[in-house]
Structures are given as C-alpha cells and as structure tokens.
Amino acid sequence: MALFISSINSGSNGNCYYVGNTREAVLVDAGISCRTIERRMKELHLDIQHVKAIFISHEHIDHIKGVETLSKKFNIPVYISETTYRSSGLDIENGRLHYFTDDDLITIGNLHIHTFSKIHDASDPFSFVVRDDEVQVGVFTDIGTCCENLINWFKGCHAAFLEANYDEQMLQNGPYPYYLKKRISDGRGHLSNTIAHKLFADHRPEFMTHLILSHLSQQNNTPEIVEKLFSSVSDDVAITVAPRHQATPVFEITTGETKTISAVTYQQLRIDF
Numbered sequence: 001m002a003l004f005i006s007s008i009n010s011g012s013n014g015n016c017y018y019v020g021n022t023r024e025a026v027l028v029d030a031g032i033s034c035r036t037i038e039r040r041m042k043e044l045h046l047d048i049q050h051v052k053a054i055f056i057s058h059e060h061i062d063h064i065k066g067v068e069t070l071s072k073k074f075n076i077p078v079y080i081s082e083t084t085y086r087s088s089g090l091d092i093e094n095g096r097l098h099y100f101t102d103d104d105l106i107t108i109g110n111l112h113i114h115t116f117s118k119i120h121d122a123s124d125p126f127s128f129v130v131r132d133d134e135v136q137v138g139v140f141t142d143i144g145t146c147c148e149n150l151i152n153w154f155k156g157c158h159a160a161f162l163e164a165n166y167d168e169q170m171l172q173n174g175p176y177p178y179y180l181k182k183r184i185s186d187g188r189g190h191l192s193n194t195i196a197h198k199l200f201a202d203h204r205p206e207f208m209t210h211l212i213l214s215h216l217s218q219q220n221n222t223p224e225i226v227e228k229l230f231s232s233v234s235d236d237v238a239i240t241v242a243p244r245h246q247a248t249p250v251f252e253i254t255t256g257e258t259k260t261i262s263a264v265t266y267q268q269l270r271i272d273f
Contacts, residue, residue: 001021001254003135003253004018005159005250006247006249007212007243016028017029017161019130019137028055028139053079054079055115058123059090060122064088068090072093079113080100081100084125085099102117102126114128114130119145127139135255136156137160140160144191146198150199154203158208163196165184165190165221197233201233226241
C-alpha cells in the first residue's frame with residue numbers, strides 16, 4: 001500500500017496538509033480559505049470529495065481559517081479536541097463535530113490517525129500520525145521543543161512534515177520585538193532549524209524516505225538555509241521545502257521509496273483502483 005501526501009500551504013499565512021490513499025484522505029488543518037484549498041487541490045487533481053475528515057491541531061487562525069466553510073460546503077467531519085474547540089470560536093454543526101483526546105486512534109476508512117499532545121503556546125495542541133497498512137506519515141508542526149512523544153512517533157514514520165521555523169541567528173538579529181523573539185524561541189513556540197535538524201539526524205528511521213520541511217518563517221528563515229542544512233545529512237531521504245504560497249507536488253510514500261506523482265497519474269490511480 002501507499003500514502004499520497006502534499007502540503008497545500010505551509011507557513012504563518014496558513015497551514016493545510018493532505019494525506020490519503022486511493023480511497024480516502026484527511027486534511028490536517030485548514031488555515032487558508034476554502035476557495036484556495038479547492039483551487040490548489042483541483043490543480044493537483046486531488047478530489048475534495050475524497051477528503052473524509054479534517055483534523056485540527058490547535059486554534060491559531062493560520063490553522064483554522066477555512067475550516068467552517070470547507071466542512072459545511074462539503075459535509076466534512078471535523079476532528080478536534082474539546083478544549084481547542086472551546087478556544088477556537090469555531091461553529092461546527094454537531095453532526096460534523098467530533099472530539100478526540102490524547103493518544104486516540106481514529107479510523108477513517110483504511111486510514112488510522114493517531115493523536116498525541118505536543119508542546120506549543122495553544123490551549124490543547126496536538127500532532128498526528130496517519131497510517132495505512134504499513135506506511136506511516138507524521139504531521140509535526142507548531143512545536144516548541146522535541147518531547148519524547150515526538151521522538152517516539154518520528155522514529156516510526158516513512159515520511160513526515162516537520163517544522164523548521166527559524167534560523168536562530170536570523171531571529172536574534174532580525175526586526176521582531178524582544179517579546180516576540182522570546183515567544184518563538186522559549187520552548188513553547190516554534191521549532192528552530194537546529195532542533196529540527198538534530199531530531200532528524202539523531203532519530204530518523206532507516207526506512208524514512210521523505211521529509212517535508214514545513215512552517216518556515218518568512219522573516220527568520222529561508223528555503224536555501226534549511227535545504228542546505230538538511231541535505232548535508234539526508235543520505236537517501238528526499239528533502240522538500242514546503243512553500244508559503246503554493247502546494248507541493250503529490251508524493252507517493254511506500255515502505256521502500258518515495259515518488260513524485262503527476263496530477264494526471266494520481267487521478268488515474270484512483271480511477272483504476
């Protein structure tokens with residue numbers, strides 16, 4: 001079996017990540033407009049009717065902006081912690097609203113989604129790991145530091161979306177006021193390039209094939225910095241930097257390799273299946 005993944009958008013301007021098989025898919029967060037999600041998925045030949053659930057990591061606007069409209073328009077269930085929902089201001093109809101807690105396993109068709117708590121400056125933040133058969137993909141963004149939970153789940157992933165938010169020197173020397181610099185780097189904000197790189201270098205499993213570096217800061221990081229840093233220790237792991245204003249291609253993740261899939265090819269895989 002295989003999982004097909006794409007970053008629909010990644011950054012402080014909005015986050016949305018796609019993980020699916022040939023039958024069903026989930027979105028992790030919907031922090032850009034419904035219209036933009038529809039358009040970018042259409043460009044990739046990803047059918048919005050294929051999305052069977054939206055999982056929300058936390059209540060910050062760059063993760064929930066499009067949730068209400070997307071869920072209502074396409075009747076997509078929303079999975080969210082109760083504390084996050086109460087803090088979010090979202091209004092999701094009861095029939096589409098589902099709560100999860102720490103260390104839950106939620107089954108959506110052949111997809112199995114594991115939830116686990118993370119460290120971030122939100123009311124009740126979560127990360128997710130999506131599995132289909134033997135293939136496992138993690139979505140690890142908006143993390144203040146690497147806790148044991150993150151390390152343990154990272155070790156089991158064939159591919160992962162991993163935050164590499166800021167370069168420490170750029171943040172220190174940049175224009176942000178002191179309080180914002182402290183919030184980002186105090187262990188409850190975002191993951192630095194250095195910490196993300198150490199997680200990857202020390203704990204990536206031998207079977208990992210793809211890493212998508214995500215949620216880069218526009219002010220305090222560059223794609224060139226992170227790509228150079230991670231490529232130096234990537235070996236056979238494909239490295240992709242998720243852009244802020246467009247989607248990545250669709251990647252096919254299996255137990256043995258990763259492939260970039262054209263939109264037409266992915267559509268044909270679904271039809272043939």
